[in-house]
Amino acid sequence: MFQVRIHGRGGQGVVTAAELLAVAAFNEGRHAQAFPSFGSERTGAPVVSYCRIAEQEIRTRAPVEAPDALVVQDATLLHQVDLFSGVGPDGYVLVNTSHTFEELGIADFVSKFRADRLLTVPATEIALRLLGRPLPNAVLLGGFAAMTGAVSIDAVVAAIGQRFSGAVAERNADGAREAARVVEQERSERAATD
Amino acid sequence: MTHDPVRFYQVGSFAAGNRLLDQGQRTEQSRRGRSNSLTSGHRACQGCGEALGARYALDAAMRATDGRLVAANATGCLEVFSTPYPETSWQIPWLHSLFGNAPAVATGMAAALEVKGRTDVRVVAQAGDGGTVDIGFGCLSGMFERNDDVLFICYDNEAYMNTGVQRSGATPPAARTATTEAVGPEPGNEFGQGKDLPRIAIAHGIPYVATATVAELHDLERKVERAMSIRGARYLHVLVPCPLGWASASSDTIRLARLACESGLFPLFEAENGEVVDVTKIRRQVPVEDYLKLQGRYRHLFGDPGRPDLVRQIQKVADRNIERFGLVATGAEQEVR
């Protein structure tokens, strides 16, 4: 079972992100369970959602305590919420930011994670450019797919197409593919420096 | 040749007798084949205004709908005296659910009929003043606001009579009830704004609102008929004297209902879509004392020393109604009549 926790703020589509991820896994014929951290879905408030992906029926209803992957949709949460709780040294972390970890002031903290599994994507910038709105959720999932391989980018794009329609679907899909390229490039750069 | 003028009015009542009218103008109650929606044998007190009001109103509604009527009934005297198991006085389909939900139950009935395309069957809901202005008020306001196809009839006897005469939101100032006893410096019910439900109903902008009493049978039946000719939420507020709660003679029920109007304490009017469209003028205005003195619930206001100050305050209430609704005919209007 692959477990994901998504952090963001109300209005950024945190819950939708988990649902899209679940649909992507479902599209691949797998079992998935997405659910929000309940009741705090107010604009601007910290919000958490979860997604589990597995090859067999998912029975547990417990919140995800030890995620295999973490998606941070809003980097301003880094200093407010204990985002990394339960993430092991092999965990994947994807942060939506156009800054470096040094600039965010968490370089020391994140040094304990594997460099090829700790990546950033300027998803809000991509979303603003493509969608005209700062909605990073679907874009980030492209990066997530590229980083973890837990779902394919095609399944993510298909899920986006099922959820949205017309230009919104197309541009989100474009954003997701762009984020995937960013992640792949970033990872190859990291691999080169390692 | 000399002749005596025909007296159309019964002495003291101003009501035209049915026998003097054309067949078509006579009341439903005078018709042999009336539906008797609330039939005889029930357990209401002698002189019960509510029993009269319910039979008048529902028989008129039955005539207006060609017998295609269902009723929701709130808990209260009417429900209790009409249906001790296994007997029932209702000859129409009738459902009692709770004290405070008759308007919502009626909404459900109307919704079911709408879905089933049964436009022939109409819905009436009925409650006393407690079930209308107090505990049922939220549901009633909701039913009004949605403009559900229901005629809601309030039989207002101005207190919780079934439980032993306790004050309701419709109890008038200074009236003695079991929870506003006639003791202390302010005997009886407080002087407040009251809860004027007909005007609250008008404020909802519903298609039809009317007041009536059991003293004016023609008027009551006409208003029911008018109400049933309209779709949407309608409200009829009927004053029904209660010999038990008002401590009045059983034989005075009709007289009291008439005096309530003639004194100005209970204005008779109709409103459509938020506007008053018709007012029944007072034909012979009487001071409120004439109305109050017949009722034991106001006994503490009279005698020696009595409370003439409180009577004056009640008169002010009547005067305000008269002014607000233009209840007293002007000279010009009187000449026309």
Added chain:
Amino acid sequence: MLRQIEGSRAVAEAVGLCRPEVVCAYPISPQTHIIEAVGVLVKSGRLHPCKFVNVESEFAAMSVSIGASAMGARAYTATASQGLLFMTEAVYNAAGLGLPIVMTVANRAIGAPINIWNDHSDAMSVRDAGWVQLFAETNQDAVDLHIQAFRLAEELSLPVMVCMDGFVLTHAFERVELPDQEAVDAFLPPFEPRQVLDPDNPVSIGAMVGPEAFTEVRYLAHARQLQALARIPELAEEFEAGFGRAAGGLVTTYRTEGAETVVVALGSVLGTLKDAADSMWDAGVPVGVVGVTTFRPFPAAAVARAVSAARRVVVVEKAFSIGAHGILAGDVTLALSGLDIRVDAVVAGLGGRPISEASCRGLLEEAAAGSLPALSFLDLDTHLVARELERMVAQRRSGPVAENLLRDIGSVSGSGLAVARPGSQKGAR
């Protein structure tokens, strides 16, 4: 059709397939998504004919349902928590009148302190009202139970409540097989009321009944519930034959054979418990799980059969009778009277407290070791409790309890981030 779908939407689809004629809506979390989605079905014309009534309170929601049902229409509504309490008088009335209304309860705690998260206090508060109460373990269950609920309700002319854990199920996005209309139509015939308001055959419904017959009326309500006890397994079988999957019934069993310890529970926690039971088996400790699908009528015989081979039973429940004991545990104890089986109650998941796999495992270990007390509270912060008790001894005006505890925690009430350490949530709200 197999879909990855939110629980609430899945239930709304299922309700739509059952062709309700009058649906009342009043918003309350976590039920709201269900009624919103039914509203879309009606407004878009997919569910037709159906009258969707936006009412002014839950009391009105149930009252409108009563009027509609008495008029012969299939009536549905949904609520939770305070909403269920607000309509309680009408909930009893619907059962007393024997009207086959179906209602979803998206289980949520009851205030004060106000809390929007999941537990079972709401459904438990009306367990004696005369409604059938079915508890869904999964969203697939929730879908299937609704279809069975309408059939059961209308056959026996009594109301049925389908309980599903608020947020945990209602807001979970997972795979659900939604049946097609033909299958549902084949299973659920049109509503043929036992009593109806009809101008051609006027009856009085809701008359006053005195001491001379009240006991008999109530006994017949009990008898109808006993009929339901017999009918529910038959309907489950028929459902399985028609839809190709098992759902409903009185109880479910999981690895009870050879298990000395059996845990009994209602609703979605069963999934987590099954995972914990598996890990116990893996560790060589056999633990079985029994889910009570039908809570009212209470299937005492079925529960006794399911656990008869065990030596001890632990009942995990998301509500309790304050000052007394576990509620489900009381019913289970009664069901097992005469058998040499110890029954302990563990109260868990109150007000949305996450029931973690580790906590489940811990309680099963204790249960298997026979070291559980008769009544205990999972993950109770005893230190926090002790501090407040001390404060109450120390000063007369110790202040409001809930606010004191929150101040002690250094947090304001919270998001489900309890998992991600509530202590770190300062200023989150």
